[in-house]
Amino acid sequence: MPTLLFGLLLFQVPAVLGMDAFAGSVRLSLLVLVFVGTFAVPSLLIYYLFRSGYVQSLYLNTLADRRLPFFLTALVYLFLAYLFAFRMEGISRLAPEIGILIGGIAVSILLVGIISLSWQISAHSVGISGVVGIIGSIMLRFSITDLFFPFLLLILLTGLVVSARLKLNAHTPAQVNAGLVLGLTVSFMTVYWLL
Incomplete structure (x- = not known):
């Protein structure tokens, strides 16, 4: 998700991140760095936890499996x-907006970990x-219309993700709704208070 987010921001509206003066190759390098830090490293870490026996399944189905990885x-x-x-x-x-947004995402993940101590919210x-x-x-906040169509596609994708989680019986409606509220709340507060 962070790679998708920063891909949109870096290449659709780079001025929001103060990156509009940089060439596309610099922004692409930054996106690769975001991908490595937010996807590759956590994925390898979770795989290591699985291979070491700290988690029983890569799907992180149980509360016990979810805590340490999150x-x-x-x-x-x-x-x-x-x-x-x-x-x-x-x-x-x-x-500095890049660090702020990644910090906001970290808070969301930390809250998922805390909630997973007793309840399985939909990550x-x-x-x-x-x-x-x-x-x-x-x-x-910035009166930007260039993101309107990607925003609509993201809303559609959100519906598909939530529907898939429910169809797979991976979560209850309460768990996916709580996840939606948590993600929206933390992201709105991050943008409005810190950007």
Whole structure:
């Protein structure tokens, strides 16, 4: 989801991130870095946990399987947000929004981990609604219409993801609805309070 989000922002509306002066190759390199930090590293970490026996299934079906991967993934995201916001000097000066958005996503993942201590909220719903919330609130806050059609497609994708989770009996309606509310709330607050 973060790769989708930053792909849209970096190539549809790079000015929102302060990246409009940079060539497409620089923005693509940044997107690859986001992909590695937000997808590749957490995926390898979860696979390691599976191979080591800390989680029983890569699907993370049970509460016991979900806790450690979500907390560790949140730590990876927080570290990545720290790098983008403070350690990568050029980016932290020109585009601090990247670190802020990744930090907001880390908070969502951390909340999923905390909730998973006792209840199985839909992480898929949190993720997709977080992207919808960030894109929607950026459109509202900065009066950007260039994201209108991607926003509509994201809403359609959200419906498909939620329907699939329900159809697969992976979650109850309450779990997917709670995920939608959590993702939207954290993303709106991140954009309105911090960007």
